[in-house]
Amino acid sequence: MATDYELDNVDLKILEILLKNAKKPYTEVAKLIPVSGGTVHVRMRKLEELGIVEGTTLKLNYAKLGFDVTAFIGIFLLRSELYDEVISELKKIPEIVSVHYTTGNYSMFARIHCRDTQHLKNVLHDKIQRVHGITRTDTMISLEESIDRNIDLHVE
Numbered sequence: 211m212a213t214d215y216e217l218d219n220v221d222l223k224i225l226e227i228l229l230k231n232a233k234k235p236y237t238e239v240a241k242l243i244p245v246s247g248g249t250v251h252v253r254m255r256k257l258e259e260l261g262i263v264e265g266t267t268l269k270l271n272y273a274k275l276g277f278d279v280t281a282f283i284g285i286f287l288l289r290s291e292l293y294d295e296v297i298s299e300l301k302k303i304p305e306i307v308s309v310h311y312t313t314g315n316y317s318m319f320a321r322i323h324c325r326d327t328q329h330l331k332n333v334l335h336d337k338i339q340r341v342h343g344i345t346r347t348d349t350m351i352s353l354e355e356s357i358d359r360n361i362d363l364h365v366e
């Protein structure tokens with residue numbers, strides 16, 4: 211697959227529709243554009259091969275599953291060259307759902323979900339803060355997530 215592929219309005223409309231409902235059948239997507247179901251299938255396969263689309267996921271309501279606390283952890287590293295070693299260890303902690311390598315005050319910024327504040331304390335003390343290379347952390351508990359969305363691709 212050529213890496214110089216340029217997205218067109220058909221690709222963008224397919225993405226726009228599937229971002230709203232990834233479970234929508236390709237035949238229904240095709241009717242909305244309008245193109246054939248085969249075209250949608252071929253375009254999606256191309257977008258996956260190019261790495262633009264990276265699989266599909268379920269969006270979970272963690273609170274309804276008993277994980278009532280969402281927190282953001284600012285992580286300070288002893289030295290930046292320890293990043294790969296630290297990220298390898300953080301991947302082993304199931305409560306961590308995302309980690310970003312950042313500029314600014316923190317070396318890394320993580321989002322975690324915990325059952326309650328005691329669980330959060332245990333994850334911080336017994337797992338995250340014991341990782342070699344982490345010198346300290348700052349924790350911010352989320353009171354409410356007001357926006358969680360994909361970027362609007364501005365397809366007309």
